[in-house]
Amino acid sequence: MKTTVRTVGQVSVVDLSGKITIGEGDVVLRDKVLELLDAGHSKILLSLEKVSYMDSAGIGELVACFKKAREKGGTVKLLKPSGKVEDLLQLTKLWEVFEIFDEEAPAVASF
Amino acid sequence: MPPATTVKLVISSEVRLVDVVHTASETMAGIAGFEEDDALNVGIAVREAVINAMLHGNRMDPSRKVEVSLQARPRSIRARVRDQGAGFDSGATPDPTVGDNLMRSSGRGILVMRAFVDSVDFKFLEGHGMEVTLHKKCVARKTTRSARPSTAAADNGGIER
Numbered sequence: 256m257k258t259t260v261r262t263v264g265q266v267s268v269v270d271l272s273g274k275i276t277i278g279e280g281d282v283v284l285r286d287k288v289l290e291l292l293d294a295g296h297s298k299i300l301l302s303l304e305k306v307s308y309m310d311s312a313g314i315g316e317l318v319a320c321f322k323k324a325r326e327k328g329g330t331v332k333l334l335k336p337s338g339k340v341e342d343l344l345q346l347t348k349l350w351e352v353f354e355i356f357d358e359e360a361p362a363v364a365s366f
Numbered sequence: 367m368p369p370a371t372t373v374k375l376v377i378s379s380e381v382r383l384v385d386v387v388h389t390a391s392e393t394m395a396g397i398a399g400f401e402e403d404d405a406l407n408v409g410i411a412v413r414e415a416v417i418n419a420m421l422h423g424n425r426m427d428p429s430r431k432v433e434v435s436l437q438a439r440p441r442s443i444r445a446r447v448r449d450q451g452a453g454f455d456s457g458a459t460p461d462p463t464v465g466d467n468l469m470r471s472s473g474r475g476i477l478v479m480r481a482f483v484d485s486v487d488f489k490f491l492e493g494h495g496m497e498v499t500l501h502k503k504c505v506a507r508k509t510t511r512s513a514r515p516s517t518a519a520a521d522n523g524g525i526e527r
Contacts, residue, residue, distance in 0.1 A: 276384070276385075276413075277381050277384060277417055278381035278382055278384070308406065308410060310410060310413055310414060310417065310478070311414055311417065311472070311473075311474040311475040311477075311478050312417065312472075314474055314478075315470070315471040315472050315473075315474065316471065318469060318470070318471050319471040321469075322469060322471075338403075339403075339406065339410075343478070346477065346478070346481050347462065347463060347468075347474055347477065347478075348463040348468060349468065351468075352468055352469070
């Protein structure tokens with residue numbers, strides 16, 4: 256999985272592409288979010304539009320990132336989950352946990 | 367019974383090998399006639415079974431093997447995943463979709479398995495580890511999103527490990 260970070264206002268928008276799976280994407284996601292939090296960037300928007308799918312490890316890492324951000328007084332929100340990712344968020348009922356947006360502008364404005 | 371195409375894989379408990387099984391499962395689903403999205407569902411379900419076998423069955427001991435048997439028939443696929451662990455009670459795992467479990471960073475594998483294939487059966491083979499059998503039939507699709515996974519596992523108190 257690849258990540259690119261953009262700063263929009265006070266929000267770090269992380270564009271993810273590929274798959275968030277055990278031993279690879281989950282580690283990349285964790286490292287990137289921790290790096291941002293450690294650097295004082297606590298408003299994080301994960302753009303999932305180009306993520307093809309996740310497994311349970313990837314889903315777990317999303318939750319771990321959410322919790323870690325909250326511990327540091329920040330938050331992680333989600334943008335444009337793709338079909339399979341959306342299915343998994345609904346199945347696991349994490350749709351009710353995360354704030355999820357279809358458009359970037361309102362997502363950024365929500366922080 | 368229609369002829370079967372069978373693939374058997376024996377891998378050590380290393381997460382970097384999970385993708386090997388995923389790819390084989392998706393390919394076999396394609397051979398069975400599944401469309402791309404349903405084949406991905408099969409791949410994800412088998413992936414979860416293999417992760418469970420490595421993590422919870424074999425405790426990530428690389429000397430312990432995971433055996434995977436994939437059998438494709440026209441319009442159906444069956445996957446058997448066997449570990450070398452001590453077994454577990456699949457009915458005793460907490461529902462990851464309720465209460466505090468929602469915020470756990472693990473425990474969703476069986477939920478995902480059950481959602482992405484038609485049936486998931488666990489059997490402990492004394493002295494030989496746990497065997498998980500997944501089965502899925504290929505159904506005619508009427509819409510482009512008919513391959514969405516069933517939410518029944520979650521709605522019916524789906525269990526997780």
